[in-house]
Amino acid sequence: AQRVTQPEKLLSVFKGAPVELKCNYSYSGSPELFWYVQYSRQRLQLLLRHISRESIKGFTADLNKGETSFHLKKPFAQEEDSAMYYCALSGQGSYIPTFGRGTSLIVHP
Amino acid sequence: KAGVTQTPRYLIKTRGQQVTLSCSPISGHRSVSWYQQTPGQGLQFLFEYFSETQRNKGNFPGRFSGRQFSNSRSEMNVSTLELGDSALYLCASSPSGQMGTDTQYFGPGTRLTVL
Numbered sequence: 001a002q003r004v005t006q007p008e009k010l011l012s013v014f015k016g017a018p019v020e021l022k023c024n025y026s027y028s029g030s031p032e033l034f035w036y037v038q039y040s041r042q043r044l045q046l047l048l049r050h051i052s053r054e055s056i057k058g059f060t061a062d063l064n065k066g067e068t069s070f071h072l073k074k075p076f077a078q079e080e081d082s083a084m085y086y087c088a089l090s091g092q093g094s095y096i097p098t099f100g101r102g103t104s105l106i107v108h109p
Numbered sequence: 110k111a112g113v114t115q116t117p118r119y120l121i122k123t124r125g126q127q128v129t130l131s132c133s134p135i136s137g138h139r140s141v142s143w144y145q146q147t148p149g150q151g152l153q154f155l156f157e158y159f160s161e162t163q164r165n166k167g168n169f170p171g172r173f174s175g176r177q178f179s180n181s182r183s184e185m186n187v188s189t190l191e192l193g194d195s196a197l198y199l200c201a202s203s204p205s206g207q208m209g210t211d212t213q214y215f216g217p218g219t220r221l222t223v224l
Binding site: 032034043044045046049051086090092093094095096097098099100101102 | 154217
């Protein structure tokens with residue numbers, strides 16, 4: 001069975017502070033990991049996927065297979081980063097994602 | 110390019126009734142997935158359709174069903190509604206449905222309230 005855990009429901013930081021949203025997963029095969037974001041009054045959208053190894057809006061995430069983690073990081077948070085963030089997992093070649101419960105990030109001015 | 114559209118946006122039903130929700134994918138996308146989002150269970154995969162065939166199904170009872178038409182538009186149906194079916198139902202489309210390579214585009218959702 002595949003499972004995604006986001007231990008923090010809420011993360012509150014000040015503008016300019018570093019941000020790390022935690023994601024741990026459980027999967028027996030080769031996972032594909034994703035981060036989705038939902039800004040206020042907007043649709044859920046893909047932020048980044050580990051296979052792309054890209055930085056989007058200053059966010060990066062590294063897949064750590066030893067620790068089964070895929071934490072999302074940004075060195076300097078901006079107010080516009082305030083949103084709900086979801087970590088998701090699927091098996092390679094799969095069409096079925098499993099989502100974490102989400103972490104609400106609030107960036108204070 | 111027009112985004113994913115879902116109708117209706119809000120729906121109120123009573124227990125025992127049935128409901129049909131509609132999703133129009135982005136033009137050219139052949140895969141449509143449905144999700145249920147609740148405060149208690151989070152975002153859960155319901156099923157995925159590709160070229161009019163249900164290709165994958167999540168762990169939901171048979172009261173939840175769907176279909177896809179030749180123009181890729183999709184509907185999902187919930188029969189014999191229960192209070193616990195109250196949720197936001199999200200639809201997402203992508204070209205092929207492969208999570209690793211495709212980007213899923215989500216609709217705004219249909220908020221279903223069961224009284």
